Amino acid sequence: MELNEEQQQLRRRKLEEALEVKSLRRIISAYINYPDAAEDDIKRCESSFRKLSPAHKAFEPPLDMSMDVDNCEDQHLECCPDEHHHRHDGSSLDSHHSSTGMARSAKDPAVCNTENDHMPSARGTTDTDVATNAIGGQETEGQLKSVESNGNASSSSCDWLNSSLQLNVPLVDVDKVRCVIRNIVRDWGAEGQVERDQCYLPILEELERLFPKRSKESPPCCLVPGAGLGRLALDISRLGFVCQGNEFSYYMMICSSFILNHSQSVGEWTIYPWIHSNCNSISDEDQLRPVSIPDILPASVGITEGFSMCGGDFVEVYSDPGQEGIWDAVVTCFFIDTAHNIVEYIEIIWKILKDGGVWINLGPLLYHFADTYGQNEMSIELSLEDVKKVAFHYGFTLEKESTISTTYTTNARSMMQNRYFAAFWTMRKKSANKSSAAPDE
Ligand SMILES: C[S@@+](CC[C@H](N)C(=O)[O-])C[C@H]1O[C@@H](n2cnc3c(N)ncnc32)[C@H](O)[C@@H]1O
Numbered sequence: 001m002e003l004n005e006e007q008q009q010l011r012r013r014k015l016e017e018a019l020e021v022k023s024l025r026r027i028i029s030a031y032i033n034y035p036d037a038a039e040d041d042i043k044r045c046e047s048s049f050r051k052l053s054p055a056h057k058a059f060e061p062p063l064d065m066s067m068d069v070d071n072c073e074d075q076h077l078e079c080c081p082d083e084h085h086h087r088h089d090g091s092s093l094d095s096h097h098s099s100t101g102m103a104r105s106a107k108d109p110a111v112c113n114t115e116n117d118h119m120p121s122a123r124g125t126t127d128t129d130v131a132t133n134a135i136g137g138q139e140t141e142g143q144l145k146s147v148e149s150n151g152n153a154s155s156s157s158c159d160w161l162n163s164s165l166q167l168n169v170p171l172v173d174v175d176k177v178r179c180v181i182r183n184i185v186r187d188w189g190a191e192g193q194v195e196r197d198q199c200y201l202p203i204l205e206e207l208e209r210l211f212p213k214r215s216k217e218s219p220p221c222c223l224v225p226g227a228g229l230g231r232l233a234l235d236i237s238r239l240g241f242v243c244q245g246n247e248f249s250y251y252m253m254i255c256s257s258f259i260l261n262h263s264q265s266v267g268e269w270t271i272y273p274w275i276h277s278n279c280n281s282i283s284d285e286d287q288l289r290p291v292s293i294p295d296i297l298p299a300s301v302g303i304t305e306g307f308s309m310c311g312g313d314f315v316e317v318y319s320d321p322g323q324e325g326i327w328d329a330v331v332t333c334f335f336i337d338t339a340h341n342i343v344e345y346i347e348i349i350w351k352i353l354k355d356g357g358v359w360i361n362l363g364p365l366l367y368h369f370a371d372t373y374g375q376n377e378m379s380i381e382l383s384l385e386d387v388k389k390v391a392f393h394y395g396f397t398l399e400k401e402s403t404i405s406t407t408y409t410t411n412a413r414s415m416m417q418n419r420y421f422a423a424f425w426t427m428r429k430k431s432a433n434k435s436s437a438a439p440d441e
């Protein structure tokens with residue numbers, strides 16, 4: 001029997017929803033299995049330690065390993081309760097660092113391998129509580145809302161999760177949780193202030209310079225695609241902009257929603273972000289050091305009404321004709337190289353800006369889909385000069401340009417510091433009448 005148009009649409013929507021649930025389950029499973037994976041890592045270290053000859057055991061291990069009740073490598077099955085019997089991928093733990101199958105992810109902190117983690121369909125609003133579409137006018141109260149408010153975290157919605165949570169989580173998924181944890185330091189730890197001053201401060205100062213007279217009655221609108229854990233978007237909102245962060249990774253959205261909506265005090269939680277890497281530590285103390293988060297309380301820092309996080313793929317969400325010409329500013333920080341097709345990103349940024357609107361960009365060109373060996377992913381990898389040529393072709397004019405030296409989610413006390421010489425620019429969309437005057441000038 002032939003399905004009519006409406007039935008086909010319904011079928012497509014159901015399929016998308018099913019995919020979305022599947023992807024969300026996998027990601028929640030990764031978060032839940034994070035401690036188990038860490039224990040497996042510890043077992044690997046303990047196992048290596050036991051292989052040392054007595055003479056080589058002469059040094060003091062940093063922790064008293066005799067205190068570890070689970071210290072029984074060969075009796076693994078006896079030691080662990082049933083639900084811990086799994087190995088995470090059945091493979092050797094040594095394969096961990098290459099388990100992503102993407103040579104770049106382990107080496108490049110700015111690549112978190114978020115493909116396959118994102119919402120399968122475009123979402124104007126999302127499953128996260130702050131994700132209200134301010135520009136779409138559906139929710140504009142500018143308040144951080146509680147998780148219950150969108151009905152997605154009710155007890156009934158937890159049932160389907162409980163019954164289907166996966167215990168056998170691939171290490172590649174756990175790696176992504178670890179990557180998010182390093183991003184928490186960047187966005188929400190006092191330690192991350194150095195990186196925020198390198199990356200976010202120049203953007204914030206540029207926005208203040210470009211929009212000196214921000215009216216409370218009609219604040220300028222700013223979009224932050226690839227908003228990560230939301231700090232830059234929040235700081236822009238605090239400056240007096242109606243700011244929307246856009247993010248397509250559930251890993252990121254779950255975490256940012258938690259911090260933005262559920263923080264009750266500064267330094268409420270302690271994390272140990274560097275504990276997973278035994279490489280390049282100067283001291284054990286450095287590796288084991290705690291980081292308190294959040295460094296500010298999002299709910300009480302004076303956000304501007306209309307602050308929102310919008311879940312979904314930038315291309316899908318913002319190529320909607322309703323988005324055309326509505327943004328005063330688009331801010332991309334470590335984002336444009338996430339594109340399969342950077343020309344498409346530039347075209348969309350061009351279209352969604354108002355005439356005379358500004359595009360502020362800061363970041364490298366570490367194309368995320370480059371070197372995806374054998375996966376045949378589209379990846380357009382332009383040089384910086386060519387990226388600018390494409391922008392000029394669309395009608396942007398370059399107002400300011402410099403290079404900023406910065407790290408990305410780097411452990412400041414590591415012996416290895418990856419440094420980027422990031423491009424930082426302000427471009428303006430030429431207004432239709434060819435005048436390039438700023439909106440507030
Ligand atoms: C390198 S991170 C930068 C995050 C943040 N801007 C910062 O500077 O810390 C890139 C972010 O863009 C997100 N992202 C990648 N492709 C995206 C897309 N097509 N749409 C929306 N977000 C995307 C990733 O999930 C990731 O959070």
